Amino acid sequence: MPVNRQWLLARRPSGLVSADDFRWVESPVPVAGEGDVLVRNLYLSCDPTQRGWMAADSYLPAVKIGDVMRSFAVGEVVESRDPRFQPKELVQGLFGWQDYALARPGTPSAPSRIAPGVPVETAMGALGLTGQTAYFGLLDVGKPKPGETVVVSGAAGATGSAVGQIAKIKGCRAVGIAGGEAKCRYLLELGFDAAIDYKSEDVAKRLRATCPSGVDIYFDNVGGPVLDAALENLAMRGRVVLCGAISRYNDSIPTAGPRNYLSLLVRRGRMEGFIVLDYFPRSAEAVEALSGWVREGKLKERFDVQHGLENAPGALARLFKGENQGKQLIRIADPTGAPRGEG
Amino acid sequence: MPVNRQWLLARRPSGLVSADDFRWVESPVPVAGEGDVLVRNLYLSCDPTQRGWMAADSYLPAVKIGDVMRSFAVGEVVESRDPRFQPKELVQGLFGWQDYALARPGTPSAPSRIAPGVPVETAMGALGLTGQTAYFGLLDVGKPKPGETVVVSGAAGATGSAVGQIAKIKGCRAVGIAGGEAKCRYLLELGFDAAIDYKSEDVAKRLRATCPSGVDIYFDNVGGPVLDAALENLAMRGRVVLCGAISRYNDSIPTAGPRNYLSLLVRRGRMEGFIVLDYFPRSAEAVEALSGWVREGKLKERFDVQHGLENAPGALARLFKGENQGKQLIRIADPTGAPRGEG
Numbered sequence: 222m223p224v225n226r227q228w229l230l231a232r233r234p235s236g237l238v239s240a241d242d243f244r245w246v247e248s249p250v251p252v253a254g255e256g257d258v259l260v261r262n263l264y265l266s267c268d269p270t271q272r273g274w275m276a277a278d279s280y281l282p283a284v285k286i287g288d289v290m291r292s293f294a295v296g297e298v299v300e301s302r303d304p305r306f307q308p309k310e311l312v313q314g315l316f317g318w319q320d321y322a323l324a325r326p327g328t329p330s331a332p333s334r335i336a337p338g339v340p341v342e343t344a345m346g347a348l349g350l351t352g353q354t355a356y357f358g359l360l361d362v363g364k365p366k367p368g369e370t371v372v373v374s375g376a377a378g379a380t381g382s383a384v385g386q387i388a389k390i391k392g393c394r395a396v397g398i399a400g401g402e403a404k405c406r407y408l409l410e411l412g413f414d415a416a417i418d419y420k421s422e423d424v425a426k427r428l429r430a431t432c433p434s435g436v437d438i439y440f441d442n443v444g445g446p447v448l449d450a451a452l453e454n455l456a457m458r459g460r461v462v463l464c465g466a467i468s469r470y471n472d473s474i475p476t477a478g479p480r481n482y483l484s485l486l487v488r489r490g491r492m493e494g495f496i497v498l499d500y501f502p503r504s505a506e507a508v509e510a511l512s513g514w515v516r517e518g519k520l521k522e523r524f525d526v527q528h529g530l531e532n533a534p535g536a537l538a539r540l541f542k543g544e545n546q547g548k549q550l551i552r553i554a555d556p557t558g559a560p561r562g563e564g
Numbered sequence: 565m566p567v568n569r570q571w572l573l574a575r576r577p578s579g580l581v582s583a584d585d586f587r588w589v590e591s592p593v594p595v596a597g598e599g600d601v602l603v604r605n606l607y608l609s610c611d612p613t614q615r616g617w618m619a620a621d622s623y624l625p626a627v628k629i630g631d632v633m634r635s636f637a638v639g640e641v642v643e644s645r646d647p648r649f650q651p652k653e654l655v656q657g658l659f660g661w662q663d664y665a666l667a668r669p670g671t672p673s674a675p676s677r678i679a680p681g682v683p684v685e686t687a688m689g690a691l692g693l694t695g696q697t698a699y700f701g702l703l704d705v706g707k708p709k710p711g712e713t714v715v716v717s718g719a720a721g722a723t724g725s726a727v728g729q730i731a732k733i734k735g736c737r738a739v740g741i742a743g744g745e746a747k748c749r750y751l752l753e754l755g756f757d758a759a760i761d762y763k764s765e766d767v768a769k770r771l772r773a774t775c776p777s778g779v780d781i782y783f784d785n786v787g788g789p790v791l792d793a794a795l796e797n798l799a800m801r802g803r804v805v806l807c808g809a810i811s812r813y814n815d816s817i818p819t820a821g822p823r824n825y826l827s828l829l830v831r832r833g834r835m836e837g838f839i840v841l842d843y844f845p846r847s848a849e850a851v852e853a854l855s856g857w858v859r860e861g862k863l864k865e866r867f868d869v870q871h872g873l874e875n876a877p878g879a880l881a882r883l884f885k886g887e888n889q890g891k892q893l894i895r896i897a898d899p900t901g902a903p904r905g906e907g
Contacts, residue, residue, distance in 0.1 A: 279830045280830050444826075463829040466826055469826070477820040477821060479822070479825060482822060482835070483812070483837070484837075485806055485837040486807070486839070487623050488837070489839060489842065491834060492825070492834070493828065494828040494829030494833055495829070496830070
C-alpha cells in the first residue's frame with residue numbers, strides 16, 4: 222500500500238535552510254473528495270522565495286509549523302473528481318514537498334494543465350513562474366527601451382538568465398552579475414554583452430566600465446552590496462526592479478538597507494517591487510511570448526536536477542550557496558502516463 | 565562707495581554646517597556687462613539642499629571652494645542691461661550669499677520676475693521652490709487618489725506643511741511627522757488629521773494607529789529611522805516620494821540605508837526621487853494652482869525670518885537643528901523701490 226512521504230516544516234529557519242528545519246513523515250495517501258484532483262508529484266521546483274515562506278507572513282501567509290512545506294511542483298493526475306482533469310495528465314501548482322497532493326481548482330493548490338508538447342522542465346522554467354517573473358518584472362516594471370542598458374544580478378540563475386536574454390530580445394544591452402568564472406562564461410554564451418564576477422571583481426568599478434552611460438534598469442535578485450553598487454551607477458531616470466534579495470534571506474535580523482538609496486533622488490530614479498503572482502491573469506500573454514522565444518532559440522535555459530524527495534532540503538539550500546547551475550529542480554518520481562502528444 | 569559683502573565657501577563641510585565652512589570677504593560691487601542684470605539682494609532662502617551643494621556634485625555641481633555660496637534669493641534690480649528688466653523690479657534666482665549679484669538671463673543665475681501683488685515671502689515660500697516642490701512631488705510623483713492616506717515627514721517645515729495641506733485639498737487624509745509638541749500642534753491647526761512627534765513617540769507604532777489601512781504615500785524629507793517606520797507601514801502599492809533626507813545631510817559618511825526597503829517588494833511599492841528643478845518648464849501651472857489655494861486660505865504658511873547677511877551660516881544651520889518654525893529666510897536689506905502695485 223503506497224504511503225505519502227512528506228516534509229513538514231518543523232521550525233522557523235535561522236541562517237541557511239537545513240534538514241533540521243523540516244520533519245520527515247509518512248502518511249496515508251489522501252483520498253480525493255468531490256471536486257478534488259489527486260496528484261502524484263514528479264518534480265519539485267526550488268525557488269529562493271521558499272525561504273521567505275518558511276520564515277514569516279509576507280505576500281503569502283507563512284507555512285504553518287507542522288504543515289507540508291510549500292513548493293511549486295509538477296505532477297501527474299492519479300484520480301480526478303473534477304471533470305476538467307483526466308488521469309495521467311500533467312499539471313502544475315503549489316503541491317508541496319510530498320509524493321501525493323490534493324489539488325482543488327479555485328484554491329491556492331489549484332492545478333494548471335501543462336500544454337501538450339511542452340517539456341516538463343520548460344514548463345517549470347522558461348514558461349513557468351521563473352520565466353514569467355523575468356517577463357513581467359523586466360517588461361512591466363522596468364519598461365526597457367531599445368538601446369538601454371539592463372543589469373541583472375543572480376544572472377546565471379533561472380530568472381536572471383531569462384531577464385538578460387529578454388533584454389537582448391528587446392534591443393537592450395545586457396550585463397550580468399554572477400558568482401564565479403564558470404557562471405560568467407555561461408552568461409557570455411547566452412549573449413550577454415558583459416559579465417561581472419562579484420566574487421573576484423569590484424562590482425561598482427566593473428559597472429562603471431561596462432555601463433559607461435549608467436545603468437538604466439537594474440533587476441535585483443540579490444540585495445546587499447551589489448544593489449548598492451548598482452544604485453551608485455544608476456543612469457538618470459534609472460529603474461531598480463526589486464525581484465528578490467537572496468543575500469539577505471538567510472539573515473535572522475535584516476541587515477542594513479541600501480545606503481546609496483539617495484541615488485534615486487539625485488538621478489530621479491525609481492525602485493519598485495513586484496510579485497509575479499499578481500500577474501497570473503496575464504500569464505497566457507507571457508507564455509505565448511516566452512514559448513515563441515524558446516522555439517526560435519532566443520531564450521535558452523539550463524536545469525540543475527537533483528534526485529529524491531529525501532534530498533529536498535539540501536537541494537533548496539543549493540540556491541543560497543550559489544551551487545545551482547540554472548533552474549534547480551528535484552525529480553522525485555517517474556511518470557506512469559502514456560507518452561505525451563506533441564502540441 | 566558701496567561694497568559687496570560675500571560669504572565664500574571655504575571648505576567642504578563635515579558634520580553640521582558652521583561659520584567656519586565659509587569665508588567673509590568684501591569685494592567691489594560688480595559691473596553689469598551687456599545682457600546682465602545687477603541685483604541687490606533683499607532676502608536669502610535657506611534650503612536643506614544647500615548642505616548638499618556645499619559637499620559634492622549631485623544634481624548640480626558642488627559650489628567650488630572660493631566661490632560665493634549658492635542660494636536662492638530675492639532682490640531688487642539696480643541696473644539692467646537686458647531690456648526685459650527694469651530698475652527697482654523685484655526678481656528671484658540663484659543670486660548667492662552676497663549683497664549684489666550679476667544675474668544673466670539664460671544662465672543658472674537667471675532672474676525671474678515676481679508677479680505684482682505677491683508678497684516677497686510668499687514668492688519664496690508657497691509659490692516658490694518650496695511650494696513647487698510640494699506640488700510636483702506629491703501630485704506628479706506620488707499621484708494621490710481621494711481617500712488615500714498621505715504621510716509626510718519634516719511636516720512643520722516649509723515643504724512638508726504644504727504637502728499635507730495639498731493632500732487635504734486633494735481629498736486625502738494627511739498625517740504629519742515633526743519634532744516637538746509645538747510643531748505637532750501647528751500641524752493640527754493647519755488641518756492635518758494627525759501629527760506624530762518623532763522626538764517623544766514611537767513613529768512606527770503611531771503610524772500603525774493613525775494609518776489603519778497603511779501608508780499610501782510617504783513623502784520623505786528626512787530619511788533615517790522615520791523612513792524605515794514608513795516603509796514598515798506601507799500600504800499595498802504604496803509610494804515613497806524621496807524629496808530629501810535631512811537626517812543624513814550632516815553625516816560625513818552615509819549612514820545605513822532603509823533596512824525595510826523590501827517592503828517595496830512584498831507590498832508592490834515604489835520609491836521614487838525627483839528634483840524640482842526638472843519641473844521649471846511647468847512652474848506656471850504650479851504657481852497658478854498654489855496662488856489660488858493661498859487666496860482661498862487653503863494653503864497657509866509661516867516664515868522664520870533671521871536678519872543680516874553676517875548671520876547666514878547660523879540661519880542655515882537652524883534647518884538641521886530643527887529650530888526653524890516654517891520657511892527659513894534671511895532678510896539682508898530693505899527695498900529702495902517704490903511701493904509695489906497690486907496684481
